[in-house]
Amino acid sequence: MMIRTNSLLHHAFFKLNCNFITNSLTTTPLSSSRFTPHFTSLASLLHSTSFSNNGDRPLLSRYQKVTKLDDAFNLFDEMILRKPLPSVIKFNQLLSAVTKLNHFSSCLHLFKQMCVVGVPVDAYSMNIAIKCCCQMSRTNDGFALLGCCFRRAVVPNVFTFSTLLDGLIREDRILEAERLFKKLIKQKLCEPDVVMYSTMIKGLCKFGNNDIAIGLLRLMDERGCKPDIYAYSTIIDSLCKDKMIEDAFKLFNEMVFAKGIQPDVITYTSLIHGLCNLCRWDEVSKLLKEMEGDVRISPDIQTFSILVDAFCKEGRVDEAEAVIDIMVERGEVPNIVTYSSLIDGYCLRGEMIKARTLFDSLTSKGLVPNVVTYSSLLNGYCKTFKIEEALKMFHEITRKGLKPSIVAYNTMLQGLFMVGRCGDVRKLFDEMRSQGLIPDECTYRIILDGLCNNHKVDEALSLFHLVGDSKLNSDIVVYTILIEGASKCGKLDIARDLFHDLTVKGLQPDVRTYAVMISGLCREGLLTEAKHLFCKMDESGCPQNSVTYNVLLQGYLKNQNYDDVVMLLQVMDGRSYSLDASTLSLFIDRISAGSLDRSMLKLIGKLVPKELMDTLA
DNA sequence: CTAGGGTTAG
Numbered sequence: 001m002m003i004r005t006n007s008l009l010h011h012a013f014f015k016l017n018c019n020f021i022t023n024s025l026t027t028t029p030l031s032s033s034r035f036t037p038h039f040t041s042l043a044s045l046l047h048s049t050s051f052s053n054n055g056d057r058p059l060l061s062r063y064q065k066v067t068k069l070d071d072a073f074n075l076f077d078e079m080i081l082r083k084p085l086p087s088v089i090k091f092n093q094l095l096s097a098v099t100k101l102n103h104f105s106s107c108l109h110l111f112k113q114m115c116v117v118g119v120p121v122d123a124y125s126m127n128i129a130i131k132c133c134c135q136m137s138r139t140n141d142g143f144a145l146l147g148c149c150f151r152r153a154v155v156p157n158v159f160t161f162s163t164l165l166d167g168l169i170r171e172d173r174i175l176e177a178e179r180l181f182k183k184l185i186k187q188k189l190c191e192p193d194v195v196m197y198s199t200m201i202k203g204l205c206k207f208g209n210n211d212i213a214i215g216l217l218r219l220m221d222e223r224g225c226k227p228d229i230y231a232y233s234t235i236i237d238s239l240c241k242d243k244m245i246e247d248a249f250k251l252f253n254e255m256v257f258a259k260g261i262q263p264d265v266i267t268y269t270s271l272i273h274g275l276c277n278l279c280r281w282d283e284v285s286k287l288l289k290e291m292e293g294d295v296r297i298s299p300d301i302q303t304f305s306i307l308v309d310a311f312c313k314e315g316r317v318d319e320a321e322a323v324i325d326i327m328v329e330r331g332e333v334p335n336i337v338t339y340s341s342l343i344d345g346y347c348l349r350g351e352m353i354k355a356r357t358l359f360d361s362l363t364s365k366g367l368v369p370n371v372v373t374y375s376s377l378l379n380g381y382c383k384t385f386k387i388e389e390a391l392k393m394f395h396e397i398t399r400k401g402l403k404p405s406i407v408a409y410n411t412m413l414q415g416l417f418m419v420g421r422c423g424d425v426r427k428l429f430d431e432m433r434s435q436g437l438i439p440d441e442c443t444y445r446i447i448l449d450g451l452c453n454n455h456k457v458d459e460a461l462s463l464f465h466l467v468g469d470s471k472l473n474s475d476i477v478v479y480t481i482l483i484e485g486a487s488k489c490g491k492l493d494i495a496r497d498l499f500h501d502l503t504v505k506g507l508q509p510d511v512r513t514y515a516v517m518i519s520g521l522c523r524e525g526l527l528t529e530a531k532h533l534f535c536k537m538d539e540s541g542c543p544q545n546s547v548t549y550n551v552l553l554q555g556y557l558k559n560q561n562y563d564d565v566v567m568l569l570q571v572m573d574g575r576s577y578s579l580d581a582s583t584l585s586l587f588i589d590r591i592s593a594g595s596l597d598r599s600m601l602k603l604i605g606k607l608v609p610k611e612l613m614d615t616l617a
Numbered sequence: 618c619t620a621g622g623g624t625t626a627g
Binding site: 064092122157159161165193194195196197231232235240266272304338343370371372375378410411 | 619622626
């Protein structure tokens with residue numbers, strides 16, 4: 001295959017390491033638009049329950065009471081001047097307080113000072129310092145501190161190793177984590193306890209090894225280390241994220257009924273999240289009820305935020321707003337995550353005034369928008385073709401000291417393509433790469449789709465061939481984009497070849513692939529072949545939907561082939577499908593031209609969705 | 618008296 005070196009993005013993609021991209025894939029969940037009557041009752045359920053909030057706090061010493069960084073430094077300065085020095089315990093309490101304020105580098109600074117002035121640092125101090133390193137994704141420095149332990153005759157313990165294990169896992173260094181875990185057991189450097197097992201379980205889950213994680217859960221139990229709610233919740237959450245909700249409930253039931261461990265708000269929240277992702281609203285409602293029935297637990301800000309997000313993704317922002325009202329009534333303060341979801345909900349509906357008003361009000365609520373918040377706005381502006389406003393916000397990200405993420409770039413690339421600004425796409429793509437961001441599968445799809453829609457199908461195809469037989473190209477969406485692109489510009493042979501390649505690669509065409517291919521065949525007047533493919537869908541395990549029916553009908557109407565039209569309409573009526581706007585306008589066109597009988601109007605009328613009626617009226 | 622693990626957004 002000839003490679004045109006001057007083609008758009010060609011050069012940049014050539015330099016990519018495809019394995020690296022595909023290893024860090026992010027899939028965006030598709031939002032469904034199903035009507036969900038249960039949300040309203042769900043909201044009222046939340047409304048009717050009484051509120052419970054923070055309990056009493058234990059008395060804290062002066063060293064633990066620190067709420068501001070300055071106080072900590074002042075106290076520390078005071079402490080090191082005292083003679084004799086306060087006990088290491090007091091220092092540790094201070095370090096711990098600073099850690100809880102998330103000031104990890106300051107904590108490390110204080111730790112170093114302690115060493116300098118001769119505080120006899122112990123395992124507690126070491127472990128806090130190591131934890132700070134790990135929290136800042138500097139686990140290697142944590143290991144360096146482990147070396148210091150040996151030099152200072154401080155004996156590392158199971159806390160030390162759990163912290164380091166967690167650090168490796170946070171940095172996605174799963175192989176090293178496994179190696180460390182095995183080494184600790186083999187060389188009897190420490191006896192793993194429930195926390196260490198749970199940490200390793202988290203690592204396994206993070207890399208999709210749910211089965212091995214469950215195996216480790218069994219193993220710890222056999223070894224006399226009883227799994228607790230953390231161990232169970234970690235796996236339950238992971239199963240939920242992988243949409244294996246039945247397995248999650250199996251484990252949940254085992255935990256509750258066989259082990260007698262009471263679930264808490266986090267366990268419930270994970271399950272609710274999993275059910276929301278699968279649009280299983282009845283069960284969400286049931287689980288919320290179950291949770292509300294337990295006096296020990298009530299939904300917290302995260303539970304609420306998940307519900308807000310789920311409502312917004314369904315386009316039901318009214319309910320999302322209602323949930324926010326309820327949480328406020330219950331004394332929870334919505335945070336930036338909660339509001340970002342709502343902003344995203346407005347943006348998805350193209351309600352940019354509302355989105356922007358809320359966005360602008362965040363500062364007065366004491367909240368700082370982050371790159372996710374910005375990305376939602378970018379998306380909204382791009383989808384409503386307000387590209388200049390989107391670019392303005394995109395530049396504001398950097399001005400506010402944030403770094404645009406791959407998602408922000410992807411959104412802008414897509415927006416620029418939508419308005420045909422291919423040159424600017426190229427510039428932004430280069431900028432993204434120069435920022436060290438690696439294009440992901442979404443970038444790839446956006447570029448292919450953008451090229452196809454901007455009369456650059458050849459470039460899309462050559463990019464596709466350049467990427468070659470990689471994970472990026474083992475993607476049904478990529479194929480669907482190219483099949484559509486090729487057939488729309490008259491390259492039906494290429495579209496057919498691509499469609500054929502699917503089976504060779506073991507990829508299953510989905511309902512959109514079929515729709516695009518059928519549409520392509522109809523465009524060339526190949527109605528028999530189109531009909532054949534249409535009929536093949538069922539036996540290929542991909543049942544037709546409303547869209548495929550519309551596509552085939554349009555093909556028939558455009559080619560003035562009316563034999564099967566009534567039959568198709570009748571099936572559609574039987575399945576409660578409806579006609580989309582373009583199919584309907586073709587019908588009206590053909591009927592007014594006299595090529596179709598008016599008697600069909602009654603059937604057609606039944607197939608016009610109410611929303612379309614409203615817009616026509 | 619002080620140290621380690623599980624849930625939220627594009």
